Amino acid sequence: MGKVTALRCRDCTTEFPPTVKFVCDQCFGALDTVYNYDEIRLTPSSLNGREKSLWRYFDLLPVKDPDRIVNLSAGFNPLRRCDTLAKELGLKHLYVKDDTINPTYSFKDRPSSVAVSKALEFGFKAVGCASTGNLAAALAAHAAKAGLDCYVFIPSDIEANKIVQTAVFGAKIVRVNGTYDDVNRLVTQAADEYGIGIVNVTLRPYYVEGSKTVAFEVAEQLGWEVPDHVIVPLASGALLCAICKGFEELERVGLIDGTDVKVTGVQPQGCSPIVDAFKQGRDGISPVEYPDTVAKSLAIGDPSDGIYTLRNIRKYRGFAEAVSNREIIDSVRLLAETEGIFSEPTGGVVLGALKRLVEAGRISSDERVVCLITGSGLKAPEALTGSLPEPITVEPRLQTLAPIMKR
Amino acid sequence: MGKVTALRCRDCTTEFPPTVKFVCDQCFGALDTVYNYDEIRLTPSSLNGREKSLWRYFDLLPVKDPDRIVNLSAGFNPLRRCDTLAKELGLKHLYVKDDTINPTYSFKDRPSSVAVSKALEFGFKAVGCASTGNLAAALAAHAAKAGLDCYVFIPSDIEANKIVQTAVFGAKIVRVNGTYDDVNRLVTQAADEYGIGIVNVTLRPYYVEGSKTVAFEVAEQLGWEVPDHVIVPLASGALLCAICKGFEELERVGLIDGTDVKVTGVQPQGCSPIVDAFKQGRDGISPVEYPDTVAKSLAIGDPSDGIYTLRNIRKYRGFAEAVSNREIIDSVRLLAETEGIFSEPTGGVVLGALKRLVEAGRISSDERVVCLITGSGLKAPEALTGSLPEPITVEPRLQTLAPIMKR
Numbered sequence: 001m002g003k004v005t006a007l008r009c010r011d012c013t014t015e016f017p018p019t020v021k022f023v024c025d026q027c028f029g030a031l032d033t034v035y036n037y038d039e040i041r042l043t044p045s046s047l048n049g050r051e052k053s054l055w056r057y058f059d060l061l062p063v064k065d066p067d068r069i070v071n072l073s074a075g076f077n078p079l080r081r082c083d084t085l086a087k088e089l090g091l092k093h094l095y096v097k098d099d100t101i102n103p104t105y106s107f108k109d110r111p112s113s114v115a116v117s118k119a120l121e122f123g124f125k126a127v128g129c130a131s132t133g134n135l136a137a138a139l140a141a142h143a144a145k146a147g148l149d150c151y152v153f154i155p156s157d158i159e160a161n162k163i164v165q166t167a168v169f170g171a172k173i174v175r176v177n178g179t180y181d182d183v184n185r186l187v188t189q190a191a192d193e194y195g196i197g198i199v200n201v202t203l204r205p206y207y208v209e210g211s212k213t214v215a216f217e218v219a220e221q222l223g224w225e226v227p228d229h230v231i232v233p234l235a236s237g238a239l240l241c242a243i244c245k246g247f248e249e250l251e252r253v254g255l256i257d258g259t260d261v262k263v264t265g266v267q268p269q270g271c272s273p274i275v276d277a278f279k280q281g282r283d284g285i286s287p288v289e290y291p292d293t294v295a296k297s298l299a300i301g302d303p304s305d306g307i308y309t310l311r312n313i314r315k316y317r318g319f320a321e322a323v324s325n326r327e328i329i330d331s332v333r334l335l336a337e338t339e340g341i342f343s344e345p346t347g348g349v350v351l352g353a354l355k356r357l358v359e360a361g362r363i364s365s366d367e368r369v370v371c372l373i374t375g376s377g378l379k380a381p382e383a384l385t386g387s388l389p390e391p392i393t394v395e396p397r398l399q400t401l402a403p404i405m406k407r
Numbered sequence: 408m409g410k411v412t413a414l415r416c417r418d419c420t421t422e423f424p425p426t427v428k429f430v431c432d433q434c435f436g437a438l439d440t441v442y443n444y445d446e447i448r449l450t451p452s453s454l455n456g457r458e459k460s461l462w463r464y465f466d467l468l469p470v471k472d473p474d475r476i477v478n479l480s481a482g483f484n485p486l487r488r489c490d491t492l493a494k495e496l497g498l499k500h501l502y503v504k505d506d507t508i509n510p511t512y513s514f515k516d517r518p519s520s521v522a523v524s525k526a527l528e529f530g531f532k533a534v535g536c537a538s539t540g541n542l543a544a545a546l547a548a549h550a551a552k553a554g555l556d557c558y559v560f561i562p563s564d565i566e567a568n569k570i571v572q573t574a575v576f577g578a579k580i581v582r583v584n585g586t587y588d589d590v591n592r593l594v595t596q597a598a599d600e601y602g603i604g605i606v607n608v609t610l611r612p613y614y615v616e617g618s619k620t621v622a623f624e625v626a627e628q629l630g631w632e633v634p635d636h637v638i639v640p641l642a643s644g645a646l647l648c649a650i651c652k653g654f655e656e657l658e659r660v661g662l663i664d665g666t667d668v669k670v671t672g673v674q675p676q677g678c679s680p681i682v683d684a685f686k687q688g689r690d691g692i693s694p695v696e697y698p699d700t701v702a703k704s705l706a707i708g709d710p711s712d713g714i715y716t717l718r719n720i721r722k723y724r725g726f727a728e729a730v731s732n733r734e735i736i737d738s739v740r741l742l743a744e745t746e747g748i749f750s751e752p753t754g755g756v757v758l759g760a761l762k763r764l765v766e767a768g769r770i771s772s773d774e775r776v777v778c779l780i781t782g783s784g785l786k787a788p789e790a791l792t793g794s795l796p797e798p799i800t801v802e803p804r805l806q807t808l809a810p811i812m813k814r
Contacts, residue, residue, distance in 0.1 A: 052459050072747050072748075073485045073487075073508070078480045080480075084552075084554070101480070101508060101509075101510065102508075103508065103747065103748075104749070105512070105783075105785065140747075141743075141748075141749070142747060144743060144744050144745065144746070144747040145746060145747035147491070149813065154798070156800065160788070161568070161785060161788055163798060164784075164785075164788040164791055164795065165749060165784070165785055167791075167795040167796060167798070168739070168740060168743040168744075168749050168784060168791060169743045169744060169747060169749070170740075170743070170744040172796075172799070172811065173796075173798035173799065174798065174799050174800075174808070175798040175799065175800040176800075176801055176802075176803050177800065177801070177802050177803065178802075178803040183803070185803065186803045186804070186805065186808075189805045190805065190808055190812065193812075194808070194812045194813070194814065332575070333575060333577075336548075336551060336575040336576045336577070337551050337575075337576060337577040338551065339551070339552060340479050340510065340547075340548035340549060340550075340551040340552035340576060341479075341510075342511070342548070342572060342575050342576070376512075376785075377571075377572070377575060378512065378568060378571075378572055378783075378785050378786065381567070381568055381571040381572070384571055384574075384575060388571065388575060389579075391561070391581065391582040392579070392580065392581050392582065393563065393581075393582045393584065394581055394582070394583055395583075395584050395585075396584065396585040396589040396590070396592065396593045398593065398596045398597065398600060401581070401593075401597055401600075401601070404558075404581060405558065405597065405600075405601045406556065406601075407601065
């Protein structure tokens with residue numbers, strides 16, 4: 001028997017064989033990959049000599065053949081202790097999990113590496129995705145490495161850099177006149193019609209397994225402990241659910257003693273359907289029809305993992321918070337100026353929300369807090385237009401510098 | 408006695424104490440950092456448990472206090488075996504040293520990390536640089552982390568992304584109406600006048616030590632062997648000289664058995680003063696007054712390490728080659744489409760030149776070749792304008808996809 005035993009429905013727990021399948025036949029719930037946990041032997045020392053990428057956790061990833069993984073070295077990025085930023089925010093122990101250092105500079109390299117490997121295993125000749133931009137580039141790069149055709153579907157307002165960074169890998173880019181949710185519906189139909197593996201739809205139970213490695217790494221980098229609090233940005237909600245699954249699996253195989261960690265989810269005010277539901281005590285999501293935010297990576301109005309995300313935030317005693325464009329940009333600049341890390345607006349959502357929660361007394365100064373910074377600012381530089389000082393232009397003579405330089 | 412014993416002139420070998428000094432009083436030659444090599448005990452196994460950044464080689468870096476290094480985890484990036492690309496080029500053993508995965512996505516994070524650490528040690532309150540763009544962002548990030556003021560001097564035509572990526576870290580950007588060489592002259596004067604540590608001028612002997620770690624890593628990643636051939640892009644020439652020094656030091660401390668490696672230097676045709684001198688058999692450089700190339704990172708018309716670079720290429724039995732803008736862009740796309748790596752145009756210079764050298768029979772198919780890919784394509788996306796297919800725009804209906812998708 002392989003290490004993956006089944007796909008299990010999150011709602012009714014019905015199990016299915018691990019094939020290309022993403023919704024429960026019984027209740028239409030989402031499916032999760034289940035492993036033969038009792039057979040998995042992982043210890044801190046067994047991991048010591050392994051490669052510094054997410055594939056060090058091969059035992060808990062849904063790919064059979066280690067020789068056929070598509071590996072651009074995504075993952076095992078620094079967990080940076082940020083003392084200067086911590087002081088600014090009134091915290092004592094603040095860490096940033098820095099996924100801006102990935103092959104295509106976002107955390108989406110993680111699920112892409114896993115999903116493309118799985119697509120090869122299933123025999124697909126082409127892969128595709130619906131994307132707000134980061135997945136586009138990540139999938140295109142991994143498909144190029146694998147020699148697979150790649151179709152990327154994006155809404156019409158994606159940042160220019162993300163398009164160049166996708167097209168260069170030879171992916172075919174289909175820009176859809178509509179929102180991300182329109183794109184998502186279209187690719188779901190295309191998957192059936194054209195037999196391509198849509199990584200974040202038809203291959204979703206495998207795809208999201210890449211994202212859980214963030215939790216594995218955070219725990220390992222803290223010496224096999226969970227932090228007190230993790231702040232996670234929410235688009236579809238899949239990342240937050242994957243983080244929770246990651247901690248639970250570490251406990252299941254004995255690498256950590258418990259999952260006593262708070263998990264908080266954050267969104268921009270222009271697209272906060274999960275946060276709104278949480279604050280209003282609802283179990284269901286009211287979709288946002290027209291998202292409007294500088295954090296385009298998070299502009300998903302009808303989040304597919306919304307209800308599961310709500311459940312996890314409650315289960316893990318976290319909070320939900322939304323912030324304005326102004327707070328987002330200010331937080332991006334604060335992170336850069338204090339710690340030398342340039343995040344895309346999504347990271348500003350995380351830090352802006354953290355600031356609010358500390359100020360409101362919901363996060364105390366001695367909690368060990370981990371912020372997930374999931375993508376690079378270089379992917380969305382236009383977000384900062386008008387908010388950074390302009391360069392000063394001078395003639396090449398020493399006298400021109402007098403008004404500029406400090407003595 | 409500290410591990411750094413002296414600064415030694417490359418020309419007349421006069422030695423000076425290791426202070427803030429960058430030219431020889433006797434002959435105006437460049438100065439190199441010299442270590443107390445006999446006292447340095449480094450073995451493959453002593454390196455095993457060390458951190459995965461350039462600071463694993465602390466023993467051979469010119470900073471005294473390991474607790475005061477400014478570390479954003481630059482270095483120890485993948486040495487990627489590129490079999491698909493190798494086949495395209497007619498090679499059997501091709502590797503890419505991938506410095507696109509660095510904190511600010513270029514190899515300049517290496518010398519910046521070392522130089523900012525050294526600036527702290529010397530007590531500077533501010534650092535600065537002359538930059539064609541990559542150093543700007545790298546220095547600004549490390550200065551932010553260190554809490555130092557930062558002044559970045561750039562020529563007027565630098566790519567927009569590189570400016571955003573520098574300004575966000577809080578650096579003051581001074582755009583100089585002129586070429587890089589004008590900028591370089593201005594900062595040299597400013598260093599004296601304002602007492603700031605100009606990392607690539609007044610702190611240069613320490614700064615370049617960061618770059619030699621590329622050689623350390625290549626050798627370590629090949630199991631403590633040198634490759635047959637390394638292809639290095641040339642701007643000032645400092646990187647190539649640092650690579651040679653790196654291999655020599657590894658031999659000196661006994662980590663490799665010899666330095667039997669060919670070292671080739673490459674430039675774009677619009678700015679190829681070192682390549683021209685090599686091909687014409689000259690010992691001196693005729694500066695290029697107005698560089699004109701899509702590879703802006705290499706647009707240095709009067710390379711400060713030009714003569715030393717020529718000597719090293721000859722000593723290491725390498726070649727020098729220059730390529731056109733067309734070859735550069737084609738090579739950037741080839742690398743992306745075959746290996747999933749998106750390089751800035753500089754990487755296209757490296758691969759375009761490699762292609763020429765293989766076709767001319769100067770590099771044979773069974774040589775083990777390492778190409779240095781020194782910066783990310785996301786830093787200069789405008790270089791690809793007009794050469795990538797445009798996205799196809801559709802309405803969100805399945806029928807619109809028929810002309811686009813393969814069956």
